[in-house]
Amino acid sequence: MYSLLFYSLLSAAAGVAIDKRTDVPAGYVAAPYYPAPHGGWVSDWSESYRKASLLVQNMTLAEKTNLTAGTGIFMGRCVGNTGSALRVGIPQLCLQDGPLGVRNTDHNTAFPAGITVGATWDKTLMRARGVAIGEEFRGKGINVHLGPSVGPLGRKPRGGRNWEGFGADPVLQAFGGALTVEGVQSVGVIATIKHLIANEQEQYRMYSLVQPGISSNLDDRTLHELYLWPFAEGVRSGVGSVMIAYNAVNGSACSQNSYLINNILKDELGFQGFVMSDWLAQVSGVSSTLAGLDMSMPGDIHTVPLATGSSYWMYEYSRSILNGSIPVDRLNDAVTRILASYLKLGQDRNYPRPNFDSNTQDAEGPLYPGALISPSGIVNEFVDVQANHAKTAKEVARDAITLLKNVNNSLPLSKNASLKIFGTDAEKTSDGINSCADQGCNKGTLGMGWGSGSARYPYLNSPIDGFKTRGANYTFYNTDSFPSNSNPAATDTAVVFVNADAGENYITVDGNPGDRTNANLNLWHNGDKLIKDVAAKYSNVVVVVHTVGQVLLEEWIDLPSVQAVLFAHLPGQEAGDSLMEVLYGDVSPSGHLPYTIPTSESNYPESVGLRGFEIGQPQDTFTEGLYIDYRHFNKAGIKPRYAFGHGLSYTTFSFSSPTITPVTKLTAVPPTRPAKGSTPSYPTTIPPASEAYWPDNFDRIWRYLYSWLDKTDADNAAKDASSSTKYPYPAGYSNVQKAGPAAGGAQGGNPALFDTAYDISVTITNTGSRSGKAVAQLYLQYPTGIAFDTPIIQLRDFAKTDELAAGKTQTVKMRLTRKDMSVWDVVKQNWIVPNVSGDYGVWIGESSDKLGWRCGTAAAKCASATSPV
Incomplete structure (x- = not known):
């Protein structure tokens, strides 16, 4: 999801064309694939499709289009709010971030991040965390959980959002993603696997007035064997929603890439749920509809969301059906897919309504904060959904801790060890654990990265809290510079806390616009120098690293004083006690690296570096193909500092x-694949214009997105349907349903x-x-x-x-x-x-x-x- 604030800086009319483009390299083609396959042909979904089709048959045009888009940024309690169809019993659907916990609310759990879960290499914990997350989202009245994330895959070590996923390997990502989906959906919440696909860096990912979003250019085999693999497993798990990415693939924006959505996702992988855009990622109306997009979020046009309620869909979708630009069966299939997911997860049976507001922490406030004038009311009910989830969070954080080095069994610490503790990462910031919106700063203990994948902490159990609980004999120096008064003694063990952060592109932290551009793969806050300075004075040094991903260790890893190194990854709210259980030997560390740690950034191929600004459309060509992370190191014969999957223990096996x-x-x-089963029958007759008329005496809210048209507009649109001028459908367009590719046949293929x-x-x-x-x-x-x-x-x-x-x-x-x-x-x-x-x-x-x-x-x-x- 992208920043809502970024777009306040853009002031241009909707629909401005972006003319300047850069050619995609030869051989990288986004071939057209039409029409959008109808859903419902998989037996596991047949009953929910049957029920959904009965509802759709009884809905008006405006009711249908109202369910396919959000009502606008800040126009409801949740980060995404669809329209409703109350006449047939369908409420607004609430969509909310994020992958590690409910974002922008209270009385929730801040779970360890996905990269931490991957480091556990524990399938049971992967699913258990998913169940706990699902319970919290359901408890808050959220219909759609915007997670898990399996894209980016981690191709670029400096990529800003790698930490939201499970590791730099498609199989590790696949198990993490699929088991999370199973856990979340086991309690009736619709999971959303994201971001489809190849969104491997934050900078230049989005389409704007300045230039098109970056084009990820990759060949078909690389797409299937690496980047698509975890999505296929998520679909096989029955995921109810897929979120497309901001970027283009082979020159075509993901939101209107018919090859990706219609061919790969809906036909080859047999996806039966609905496809949504990332926030403001939709860049066209009719084109994205024909390409298979089912839901637009948050509903606004990507260039002017804070203007006057402009949308590619909603009322424009109603108009496009009436004038014949969009076939009626495309709308019916999109709505049926949304309702089938809703019904399959049992959300028509006593599902709670939203009881929080992601826009404010106050109990009362405007119901539509984005409106010029909004009615007010109770918006936060402060429902506690934490239950016993801290236990699961702690287990994940603890079992992810990865012991990289342990000379002479320096760890575990003895109960009475004399400790000198260094680094601001050891303790909560005095500014407050939620003082930075979306965790958009690096102060104190790093428990998660920043951006829409973050959550507010209900509390943060820091390492210093953990040492206090243990009654440890310690002195803490809350500084990232080595203090002159630490008075080293021969019996002291020095514990140094360092970190490296990253996040989403709408926030820049310490010069890093999401991706680690300023920090590179180095530790933040002069962490390398702090470790070296401590190691120069103390003979027994333990280094604890909280990090979003790979960091370079070469400046200090071989120093004789550095006896032990632990990666605690991003532990969420349970950073302290989870670490103490490992440091003091209550349990042996059992985490393993979910990525390779290099000796230098030069270990990587040039093609996985961050792409900079280009006039026209930036091109990011995946010339390394299958050879990312350990695959590349093995092929190139490069010995890394620590290999993918590395992890030590206090015992041996x-x-x-x-x-x-x-x-x-x-x-x-x-x-041979099974043939497709039957699908609901979709009419092709254009409905009467009256189905899109505004209701009489309706009190409109400024900037709220509605699906109705003024009578004159609706009538004129209906007349246009019989005009000799027709919508210029894209090359290769057809409305004849296909039998499907040989590689398909069921969910996942x-x-x-x-x-x-x-x-x-x-x-x-x-x-x-x-x-x-x-x-x-x-x-x-x-x-x-x-x-x-x-x-x-x-x-x-x-x-x-x-x-x-x-x-x-x-x-x-x-x-x-x-x-x-x-x-x-x-x-x-x-x-x-x-x-x-x-x-x-x-x-x-x-x-x-x-x-x-x-x-x-x-x-x-x-x-x-x-x-x-």
């Missing part, structure tokens, strides 16, 4: 007795893709003296000699053990699906197993660079082996 069992016999091409090809198990034994949890990671290596270039290894599954006492053993199970073993064939437009009889290497170990077992699919046997990287 052995992996033994792996097994691989064939389950489904594979073929080069998947079995051809259901055969998700058949288990092999079951894999491995026995894990705690060989140390302390309890702990281990993570088994499974990577696939394709056979040599195939016709496709593939990364050396690719993550395909993982499993985390229970807490194992010393000497205890647990066998964990993983699997490989047909899709896991396939590649996307851009010619056949299908998933292909490139060598059915070939010997695929199934590597198992503790991290991407510590893989001690290889199972071969040809012989279905496993043996100890040297890691392939």
Whole structure:
């Protein structure tokens, strides 16, 4: 979501054309794909579509268009508020951020961020957090949760919003996203997986009067095997909504990219819910409708939302139906998709109404703050939705903590250790934990990044709070400069707290406009210098890092005094006690890195750097293809500082007795997809103009977006339908429904893709003296000699053990699906197993660079082996 304030600086008429463009490089094409596929053909959704279609058949034109768009910025309690159809029992729908908790409210939980969840490598916690988030959104009366985020994928290490997702790998993102969707929707809240697709940097992402949004140019195979993978799993989980991104893909804005929405999402992936725009990402009316967009948020035109109530849809949608510019069945399908999601999640049965206001913390205030004159009333009821969710939040924060270095078992700390604590990141800022809107500053303990993906803290349990609770023997120096009076003693342990922040583009923090442009991959607040200064005076130094992602450690990581390093990621409200449980050894650290930590930014290919300003449309071409993060490091033979998946423990584990069992016999091409089921019947007759007339004696609110037309406008639009001048439909347009691509057939794609090809198990034994949890990671290596270039290894599954006492053993199970073993064939437009009889290497170990077992699919046997990287 984008800033609402940014646009107050823009003052131009709606619909101003952006003429200057830059050509997309040759070979990157956004091919047209029409019409928008009708929903309802998947059996899991058939009943909700049946009910929805009965409602749609009884709705007027204006009632239908009223549900497809927001009523305008600041024109309701929630960040997004659709119109209603009260005559048929459908209220306004409330849409609200964000991925780590309810944004801009009170009595909520500030959960750990997505990147922290990814660092747990724990599927159970991923889903449990989703359930807790869903319960809070439902408790606040929110219909649609604007999360989880699986895009950006983390291609660019400096990308501002990487921390909202689960890590720089499509499979880790896929499990995190899909399990969050399942958890959120298990309590009746519609989840929204976002942002479709390839929105990998914050700067220049948006269309404006100055230039079009940045174009992410990527080939079809890279799209499928990396960036689309987590979206496919979210759709397979039954997600009710998908949010498109701000940027363009291959030159076509995501909001009107028919190849992405109609072809990939709705047809190939079989998505049955509704597609919404990101806030102010819609850049056209009819074009976006035909391309498959179902809901416009927040409803305003992207260039002038704070003007006079201009919209591409609402009343313009009604006009476009009456004059024949948009086929009637396109509107009916969009409304049916919205209502089917609403009904499938049971929101027609005693679902609470919103009881908070994201615009104010006061109990009473204007009902429509964006209006010139607004009625007032009770807007906040201060409903406490926290329940016992702090427990889940704490477990996630704790089990994500990643031990990178621990010389001579410096950790855990002894109960009576003499501690000197340095760095402002150790304590809450005196300005107040919510003093900066949307956490748009870096002061005190860093628990989350900034932007629409943030939430207000109900409280912040800081590391200093944690030390106090422990009764620790400590002295705290609340400064990011080394103090001259710390009086080092030989028995002291110095604990240094440092951080690195990032966020969304509408807020600039310390010169960083979302992306880390000013900070690069360095620590903030001179963190590197603080660590070096402390290490020069103390012989036992522990470094704790709160960070949005990768940071460079080279200035100090090998200093003899730096004995231990912990990444606590972004822990949310439970930063303190979760850290204490690890520092003092109540539990062993069990987090693993969800990205690679480099030795230098030069480790990365130039193509993943941030793109700067370009006259015309900025072009961001993904020339590295499949080779991002560890895939790139392995191909280039670059040894990182810490590999993807790395994480130490206070105990040790052995992996033994792996097994691989064939389950489904594979073929080069998947079995033929199932045919689409039936869909609701949509009329093609243009409704009478009277269905869009303003109601008599209606009291209009200035800037509120309505779907009605003045009688003269509606009648003239109806006359235009019989005119010889017709709307110039885009190239390739057709209104004949397609059978669908071969790779489709169900939610997520051809259901055969998700058949288990092999079951894999491995026995894990705690060989140390302390309890702990281990993570088994499974990577696939394709056979040599195939016709496709593939990364050396690719993550395909993982499993985390229970807490194992010393000497205890647990066998964990993983699997490989047909899709896991396939590649996307851009010619056949299908998933292909490139060598059915070939010997695929199934590597198992503790991290991407510590893989001690290889199972071969040809012989279905496993043996100890040297890691392939």
